[in-house]
Amino acid sequence: MAKVAFLGLGVMGYPMARHLKSKGHEVTVYNRTFAKAEKWASENGGKAARTPREAAAGQDIVFACVGNDDDLRSVVLGEDGAFAGMDKGATFVDHTTASAEVARELYAKAKELGLAFIDAPVSGGQAGAENGVLTVMCGGDEQDYAAVEPVIMAYARACKRLGGAGAGQLTKMVNQICIAGLVQGLSEGVHFAKKAGLDVEGVIETISKGAAQSWQMENRYKTMNAGKFDFGFAVDWMRKDLSICLSEARRNGAHLPVTALVDQFYSEVQKMGGGRWDTSSLVARLEK
Known part of the structure; x- marks a missing residue:
């Protein structure tokens, strides 16, 4: 069992921290709105801290899941940041979907301070976090990853190191690139089936048994067909993620025409x- 902190109690972080506590780890939480940290602590029996530095003090592992690069820097760096409170030898695990650039930056800073840093973005959405079945993509030093993997598995069904610092973020970019194309294809398929006068449910139940099958098809076609999008991974978040993908592609020379479209x-x-609609709402623009 480990002493851990969790920074950021959004729709992902709140249940992820809960899973850590339920597996017997000692958990201290921080959230920008302190009342939310207090609420989590009262519900789960952990502790609430007023600053990232306070939360990180004396912990074996500090986890974070915040909004973007700047949010991440704000909880990590500075006088009240987590790095200022962490003991030498402790590990920072970042679950934010952020740039590979910030992952490498914070990895280098951690090394200067005698700390370890793992970039570890996740896939699986709010449902995956609630049910403890996230997929976690990691970058960082092998020995540091090996030490934290068993703890990460408190809320994951799959966790893998893909390379050095930044490799986790780059893998998450691949994930989002693939999803973007899949959702657009599924949207066009559902739209076409409607226009053709077909039974959409019957069509998808049939083709999902063949080569067209995907997670998006299995989990989203019914709500797409019904025009319901008030749940899941928001369009605003997806555009943030795709902007990271496209920026990285400009740096590494990859061609992403479908992603850009x-x-x-x-x-x-x-x-x-x-x-704030679910990303499956791409179908709505075809039917407006």
Whole structure:
């Protein structure tokens, strides 16, 4: 059992921290809104801290799941940041979907301070976090990863180190690139089936047994067909993730024409007022 801190109690962090506590780890939480940290502590029996530094003090592992690169730097660096409170030899595990650049930056800073840093973005959404079945993609030093993997498995069904610092974030980019194309394809398929006068449910139940099958098809076609999008991974978040993918592609020379196109389609959904809709709402722009 480990002494751990968890920074960031959003829709992902709140249940992830709960799973850590339920597995017997000693958990201290921090959230920008202290009342939310107090609420988590009262519900789960852990401790609430007023700053990242306070939360990180004396912990074996400090986890974080915040919004973006700047949010991550704000909880890690500075006088009240986690690094200022961590003991030498402790490990920082970042579950934020952020850039590979910030992962490498914070990895280097951690090394200077005698700390370890693992970039570990996740896939599986809010449902995966609630049910403790996330997929975790990691980058960092092998020995540091090996030490934290058993603790991460408190809320994961799969966890793997893909390489050095930044490799976890790069793998999450691959994940989002693939999802973007899949959701657009599924949206067009559902839209086409409707226009063709087919029984959408019967069509998808049939083709999902063949080569067209995907997680998106299995889990989203019914709500897409019904025009329900008030749940799941928001369009605003997806556009943030795709902007990271496209920026990295400009640096490494990758060509992402479909990703760039789908990103623009999501901008149309935002203009429709769907910024907080689930990413499967791509179908809505075809039917407007």
